[in-house]
Amino acid sequence: GAGVSQSPSNKVTEKGKDVELRCDPISGHTALYWYRQSLGQGLEFLIYFQGNSAPDKSGLPSDRFSAERTGGSVSTLTIQRTQQEDSAVYLCASSLMGQSYEQYFGPGTRLTVT
Amino acid sequence: RKEVEQDPGPFNVPEGATVAFNCTYSNSASQSFFWYRQDCRKEPKLLMSVYSSGNEDGRFTAQLNRASQYISLLIRDSKLSDSATYLCVVNRADYKLSFGAGTTVTVRA
Numbered sequence: 063g064a065g066v067s068q069s070p071s072n073k074v075t076e077k078g079k080d081v082e083l084r085c086d087p088i089s090g091h092t093a094l095y096w097y098r099q100s101l102g103q104g105l106e107f108l109i110y111f112q113g114n115s116a117p118d119k120s121g122l123p124s125d126r127f128s129a130e131r132t133g134g135s136v137s138t139l140t141i142q143r144t145q146q147e148d149s150a151v152y153l154c155a156s157s158l159m160g161q162s163y164e165q166y167f168g169p170g171t172r173l174t175v176t
Numbered sequence: 177r178k179e180v181e182q183d184p185g186p187f188n189v190p191e192g193a194t195v196a197f198n199c200t201y202s203n204s205a206s207q208s209f210f211w212y213r214q215d216c217r218k219e220p221k222l223l224m225s226v227y228s229s230g231n232e233d234g235r236f237t238a239q240l241n242r243a244s245q246y247i248s249l250l251i252r253d254s255k256l257s258d259s260a261t262y263l264c265v266v267n268r269a270d271y272k273l274s275f276g277a278g279t280t281v282t283v284r285a
Contacts, residue, residue, distance in 0.1 A: 093271070104178075104277040168219060
């Protein structure tokens with residue numbers, strides 16, 4: 063079956079512009095995670111959605127970052143007024159409820175802020 | 177202190193060799209432990225869970241030492257295809273996973 067998909071795969075933007083990253087989770091997976099991975103670093107948790115519950119936004123690094131999940135499926139991560147330090151690979155993962163360890167990752171969006 | 181710490185390597189080994197590496201975790205309340213594999217410029221994928229008694233999956237053996245708060249991964253009879261970054265992952269008491277920065281293994285012919 064189809065895995066997690068993300069778009070775009072690569073995004074180059076100028077400092078100060080807004081960007082939107084999209085994630086399509088595996089059908090039937092109620093949990094959705096966003097992570098950020100910088101070169102040589104571990105995955106940094108950003109935000110978690112579970113069903114209709116309020117999202118856990120505790121990992122968002124600043125108020126320039128926001129995310130939503132519509133209809134319990136597709137999610138978008140928005141970064142406003144991008145900064146060079148936002149450059150990273152943004153990974154989305156989904157999992158079945160109650161099985162958070164077996165997360166299935168999308169291929170990621172490589173964001174470069176110039 | 178980071179929640180999960182790993183020796184970044186790289187571990188350069190010849191085909192057929194055995195390679196082993198550890199990771200340490202700081203939260204004694206951590207409940208579940210895993211190794212994920214990440215190939216260059218690819219997404220992480222679950223390699224195996226780590227059970228208290230230790231477990232094997234083919235050429236891969238994982239061990240957990242709760243007293244010293246470390247996890248290990250051993251790869252026997254290394255193949256070229258084992259070249260990757262291995263991420264140590266700890267599931268906290270909540271639903272979140274904490275990822276180490278990874279240990280890079282390079283298997284040479």
